[in-house]
Amino acid sequence: MTLTIHPPKSSDTIISDNFGNNIVISDGGKNISLKLKAENKKREIGTINLEERYLEVKRIKAKHLFRKTNSYGFNHYILSNAKKFDKVMISDDDGRWLIPIKLILEKGHFLHFKNDGFELQIFLSLDIITNLGQDCTYF
Numbered sequence: 001m002t003l004t005i006h007p008p009k010s011s012d013t014i015i016s017d018n019f020g021n022n023i024v025i026s027d028g029g030k031n032i033s034l035k036l037k038a039e040n041k042k043r044e045i046g047t048i049n050l051e052e053r054y055l056e057v058k059r060i061k062a063k064h065l066f067r068k069t070n071s072y073g074f075n076h077y078i079l080s081n082a083k084k085f086d087k088v089m090i091s092d093d094d095g096r097w098l099i100p101i102k103l104i105l106e107k108g109h110f111l112h113f114k115n116d117g118f119e120l121q122i123f124l125s126l127d128i129i130t131n132l133g134q135d136c137t138y139f
Contacts, residue, residue, distance in 0.1 A: 020037030045078065053085045071109075072129070073122070
């Protein structure tokens with residue numbers, strides 16, 4: 001996938017993919033959102049905790065869980081190119097987990113709903129998330 005970095009408007013950095021979707025980094029590099037080509041509004045991806053080096057993402061199980069594989073999706077480009085964080089703090093209705101990006105990239109599976117206008121996503125199953133062992137932390 002070829003990405004184009006657009007000049008920032010105000011203090012935002014905008015990264016575009018081949019499908020016309022934009023990753024928007026704002027608030028001094030702390031907030032990440034996604035503007036899909038097929039939609040008019042941005043979707044909040046998460047907030048970076050710069051001191052602790054994690055991306056905090058919030059999920060509502062009924063809305064965000066991909067039921068077919070019982071998994072949560074993450075933007076692959078953001079995770080594979082992260083420089084300001086190396087873990088993801090995911091919280092849902094059942095708890096919070098601190099997961100190394102490396103684990104998501106190694107154990108996740110790819111789905112790309114490009115016909116629906118979505119970006120390349122990597123999915124990590126709830127079975128892996130809830131049985132993380134020593135690699136991850138449950139709160």
